[in-house]
Amino acid sequence: MMLAGKRILLGVTGSISAYKSALLVRLLVKAGAEVQVIMTESAQTFITPLTLSTLSKRPVLSQFVANGQTGEWTNHVELGLWADVLVIAPASARTLARCANGLADDLLSAVYLSARCPVFFAPAMDLDMYQHPATTANLARLSSYGNHIIKAEYGELASGLVGEGRLAEPETIVQVLAAHLAQRPELAGRHVLITAGPTQEPIDPVRYISNHSTGKMGYAIARAFAMAGAQVTLISGPTALPLPALGVRRIDVRSAQEMFTAAAAEFPTADVLILNAAVADYTPVHVADRKIKKKETEFALELTRTTDIAATLGAQKRPGQWLMGFALETDNEQANALSKLQSKHLDWIVLNSLRDSGAGFGYDTNKITVMDKAGQTHAFDLKSKDAVAQDLLDLVANALTAPSV
Structure with missing residues (x-):
């Protein structure tokens, strides 16, 4: 109910857990939210834009120039102003580093820098990557900017290791977003x-x-x-x-x-x-x-x-x-x-x-x-x-x- 009518930008990055973004989109749409998906180039090796555009009922965005023949471009500033919430899930180590250091070398990081809405990062990566000082420093920096971190969960990882690094379950992410929007x-x-x-x-x-x-x-x-x-x-x-x-x-x-x-x-x-x-x-x-x-x-x-x-x-x-x-x-x-x-x-x-x-x-x-x-x-x-x-x-x-x- 708290998500009904809310405009949510969902950033999907290059992680094996990108497959969970399909369920996340489905849950958000079912809750009544308008969902616009932005994918990084590497995310498209794990899940197709067609899948997420079908579920979100909107074309998936991934490039600054949406149409190379006409020069039609994707306005990252308008996207940042449109959204009630930006959630990046999964957030790879690379994307965390981009956003933490203010890079704008792809559409998603440019939208992040333009967003005036609350931003949530849900990291997902292997155990050692998640625990690396560079990653923990980037997460701390993002948090210091006022962003919200949805912590990775403990469990079996794609590498076969067991520990923290799993993407938070889509149901948990939806609950976190709904709780934030319901604040009184x-x-x-x-x-x-x-x-x-x-x-x-x-x-x-x-x-x-x-x-x-x-x-x-x-x-x-x-x-x-x-x-x-x-x-x-x-x-x-x-x-x-x-x-x-x-x-x-x-x-x-x-x-x-x-x-x-x-x-x-x-x-x-x-x-x-x-x-x-x-x-x-x-x-x-x-x-x-x-x-x-x-x-x-x-x-x-x-x-x-x-x-x-x-x-x-x-x-x-x-x-x-x-x-x-x-x-x-x-x-x-x-x-x-x-x-x-x-x-x-x-x-x-x-x-x-x-x-x-x-x-x-x-x-x-x-x-x-x-x-x-x-x-x-x-x-x-x-x-x-x-x-x-x-x-x-x-x-x-x-x-x-x-x-x-």
């Missing part, structure tokens, strides 16, 4: 604490009480805030979802009590607490240490209330902290949500209704209504959970920058 200054350095997923309340070593939460909404929120520059701590119940974004600190818990303990420990340093987890309201009083055998026709469990995380932490809220809770309702939706907003000292309550098609557990979409302590109601249409997360981020960011009353 008002969230920089803010500690955002988020709970997500279900809890599991054990009955015996085999069975537990839980709910249908997948964690998708909470993980989307964590991803949005992390990409916007916040320091995100995600307290997650059991879920199969991967880490939502680079830099997110995830604390895995299982039960409601474990989630409360983790949230209470992190809350004092949090600027924003977003309670999205579907936490069990009740837990078994007694947990059997062995599997309960099937004997009787009927079986009863004695349950006790779990700690209300929102109410407990809401009562401890200090000035300057912001709390957002969630309410999944099936009837009297707004009345029940407003009651939670007020009784738990929240700043916002996000209402989901199971009556809305495409909302609730398991879906990739959601439809929310947000009510705040000032009495305002914000209703949103059905949209992807990533888009919903962005709406919630906007509400929080606006509150953080609003003048104190």
